[in-house]
Amino acid sequence: xxxxxxxxxxxxxxxxxxxxxxxxxxxxxxxxxxxxxxxxxxxxxxxxxxxxxxxxxxxxxxxxxxxxxxxxxxxxxxxxxxxxxxxxxxxxxxxxxxxxxxxxxxxxxxxxxxxxxxxxxxxxxxxxxxxxxxxxxxxxxxxxxxxxxxxxxxxxxxxxxxxxxxxxxxxxxxxxxxxxxxxxxxxxxxxxxxxxxxxxxxxxxxxxxxxxxxxxxxxxxxxxxxxxxxxxxxxxxxxxxxxxxxxxxxxxxxxxxxxxxxxxxxxxxxxxxxxxxxxxxxxxxxxxxxxxxxxxxxxxxxxxxxxxxxxxxxxxxxxx
Amino acid sequence: xxxxxxxxxxxxxxxxxxxxxxxxxxxxxxxxxxxxxxxxxxxxxxxxxxxxxxxxxxxxxxxxxxxxxxxxxxxxxxxxxxxxxxxxxxxxxxxxxxxxxxxxxxxxxxxxxxxxxxxxxxxxxxxxxxxxxxxxxxxxxxxxxxxxxxxxxxxxxxxxxxxxxxxxxxxxxxxxxxxxxxxxxxxxxxxxxxxxxxxxxxxxxxxxxxxxxxxxxxxxxxxxxxxxxxxxxxxxxxxxxxxxxxxxxxxxxxxxxxxxxxxxxxxxxxxxxxxxxxxxxxxxxxxxxxxxxxxxxxxxxxxxxxxxxxxxxxxxxxxx
Numbered sequence: 001x002x003x004x005x006x007x008x009x010x011x012x013x014x015x016x017x018x019x020x021x022x023x024x025x026x027x028x029x030x031x032x033x034x035x036x037x038x039x040x041x042x043x044x045x046x047x048x049x050x051x052x053x054x055x056x057x058x059x060x061x062x063x064x065x066x067x068x069x070x071x072x073x074x075x076x077x078x079x080x081x082x083x084x085x086x087x088x089x090x091x092x093x094x095x096x097x098x099x100x101x102x103x104x105x106x107x108x109x110x111x112x113x114x115x116x117x118x119x120x121x122x123x124x125x126x127x128x129x130x131x132x133x134x135x136x137x138x139x140x141x142x143x144x145x146x147x148x149x150x151x152x153x154x155x156x157x158x159x160x161x162x163x164x165x166x167x168x169x170x171x172x173x174x175x176x177x178x179x180x181x182x183x184x185x186x187x188x189x190x191x192x193x194x195x196x197x198x199x200x201x202x203x204x205x206x207x208x209x210x211x212x213x214x215x216x217x218x219x220x221x222x223x224x225x226x227x228x229x230x231x232x233x234x235x236x237x238x239x240x241x242x243x244x245x246x247x248x249x250x251x252x253x254x255x256x257x258x259x260x261x262x263x264x265x266x267x268x269x270x271x272x273x274x275x276x277x278x279x280x281x282x283x284x285x286x287x288x289x290x291x292x293x294x295x296x297x298x299x300x301x302x303x304x305x306x307x308x309x310x311x312x313x314x315x316x317x318x319x320x
Numbered sequence: 321x322x323x324x325x326x327x328x329x330x331x332x333x334x335x336x337x338x339x340x341x342x343x344x345x346x347x348x349x350x351x352x353x354x355x356x357x358x359x360x361x362x363x364x365x366x367x368x369x370x371x372x373x374x375x376x377x378x379x380x381x382x383x384x385x386x387x388x389x390x391x392x393x394x395x396x397x398x399x400x401x402x403x404x405x406x407x408x409x410x411x412x413x414x415x416x417x418x419x420x421x422x423x424x425x426x427x428x429x430x431x432x433x434x435x436x437x438x439x440x441x442x443x444x445x446x447x448x449x450x451x452x453x454x455x456x457x458x459x460x461x462x463x464x465x466x467x468x469x470x471x472x473x474x475x476x477x478x479x480x481x482x483x484x485x486x487x488x489x490x491x492x493x494x495x496x497x498x499x500x501x502x503x504x505x506x507x508x509x510x511x512x513x514x515x516x517x518x519x520x521x522x523x524x525x526x527x528x529x530x531x532x533x534x535x536x537x538x539x540x541x542x543x544x545x546x547x548x549x550x551x552x553x554x555x556x557x558x559x560x561x562x563x564x565x566x567x568x569x570x571x572x573x574x575x576x577x578x579x580x581x582x583x584x585x586x587x588x589x590x591x592x593x594x595x596x597x598x599x600x601x602x603x604x605x606x607x608x609x610x611x612x613x614x615x616x617x618x619x620x621x622x623x624x625x626x627x628x629x630x631x632x633x634x635x636x637x638x639x640x
Binding site (some may be wrong): 005025026029030031032033034035036037038039041042043044045046047048049051052053054055076077079080082088090092120121122123125126127128130132134135136137139141144146147148215216227231 | 325345346349350351352353354355356357358359361362363364365366367368369371372373374375396397399400402408410412440441442443445446447448450452454455456457459461464466467468535536547551
């Protein structure tokens with residue numbers, strides 16, 4: 001049976017070497033990777049962990065786990081307006097299973113190749129199935145889009161429709177009441193967005209100079225909007241009727257629709273734009289062919305309300 | 321009960337803010353941290369995972385777990401000749417326990433303050449107790465000490481005595497036959513080296529320009545030496561009699577002594593130095609007051625032998 005070191009050589013090294021990067025001086029296989037900086041750029045660094053039974057079911061195909069692990073990390077870079085540079089992976093495995101590892105690597109490779117982000121190192125240990133990915137990206141000096149820049153009067157935008165991952169989970173659990181009204185295309189879309197979310201990399205970078213604050217919706221619409229409000233020391237009026245929702249949500253009761261948009265695990269960008277830049281945003285939307293929807297406005301009042309002025313209690317995914 | 325976000329604010333943010341660093345533009349609390357490069361330096365990046373029941377017993381005090389998690393990561397930087405820049409932590413916890421988290425943070429803080437390495441971010445998730453740390457350090461362009469530079473004729477050195485963590489584990493498990501011959505100081509030393517290893521940061525940086533190859537002994541003497549031999553495409557003659565051993569090892573049978581030096585979990589530096597630089601190495605040893613022992617010589621033959629020419633089969637810790 002192959003040992004830990006031959007697993008690294010056979011499966012993980014190729015995922016570093018397949019992608020040429022002038023910033024990688026030394027990749028996988030030493031005590032540390034060696035990397036060069038990029039003059040005029042800052043490094044954006046983030047990490048996310050996926051735990052079996054919490055972030056994915058234990059029988060999820062390893063290709064899907066690999067795709068999602070890299071997708072959620074790339075999405076954190078997109079949410080800063082950064083472009084990917086490299087990633088590393090700490091993998092905890094209950095048993096050695098080379099077919100499973102090959103599947104995981106194949107899943108990682110899709111987005112790694114698409115965004116030309118090489119694997120530079122990691123750690124393989126024995127224990128309950130867990131993946132921790134660390135990612136780094138480049139953003140021009142001073143141009144990163146943080147959570148703290150929202151100003152009263154800024155319009156709040158969501159990129160894409162919310163609720164698809166929620167529908168995906170209902171379908172996976174066979175708990176959607178009326179599946180007859182859902183088309184095959186919709187079923188595929190819901191599964192895709194739950195298991196293989198696409199990070200909005202191009203949009204994230206393009207919003208530099210336009211958005212005043214941004215994050216990706218991982219905790220759910222209201223909880224993530226609250227992160228922006230707290231960091232920016234502002235409030236917001238959310239137009240509930242304007243929230244772009246996945247078509248299958250219409251069959252759910254209003255309360256469940258609200259649950260769906262606050263379910264999280266979406267990886268859509270949520271951002272704020274001053275009114276005077278809305279025309280530039282519309283040009284961008286046309287150029288990228290993406291769907292951007294205004295869902296509210298930043299206010300001075302430090303509270304989150306709906307369009308009728310009623311206070312909204314933020315809800316979303318909590319780990320504890 | 322405090323939620324995930326207040327845990328980050330209350331316990332982890334202070335560990336970033338307590339340590340001033342000109343390279344940290346934005347620390348904990350956004351989608352990614354923002355960091356600036358250092359002209360003339362490369363970034364050395366590494367990560368290590370500690371899993372409960374594998375790398376530490378579940379009832380280990382959280383202060384010890386925190387200390388060791390940062391120590392083993394710092395040690396990877398030392399082994400490249402790098403100086404610490406920042407670290408992040410992905411923490412998976414079975415339940416929210418603020419006293420445990422405070423203990424962990426206190427353990428991390430000791431080395432973080434000692435080496436002025438700020439925490440810049442991370443992820444807190446629910447699941448089996450696991451810590452993944454990622455660390456970055458600075459090394460002057462082209463001066464990193466990798467595993468691949470050993471040349472035939474180079475002398476092989478170990479920094480410190482091997483076997484203390486092994487004795488520590490025997491003591492912890494009450495499986496050391498003769499505890500009467502072990503002094504209180506030795507007992508403390510064995511526990512200390514198992515639970516709170518000290519990374520050899522100063523020595524690692526000082527060996528730039530002297531050592532041709534280096535790593536830290538985490539897998540055990542022979543397994544780690546094999547990593548250097550493989551990467552450098554050379555062999556070695558190890559002088560078994562010269563290996564610096566912890567005093568309590570003398571009560572063990574020769575085979576168990578060999579097991580002890582190959583047990584790993586040591587975090588002592590193992591490095592190679594050309595003969596013409598030995599005088600400079602001796603000056604360094606005097607200046608730092610550290611204990612460096614020559615344990616063999618690099619050879620052309622691509623095999624590892626003992627001083628009598630018998631082939632040594634490398635053994636050490638394996639995860640699978």
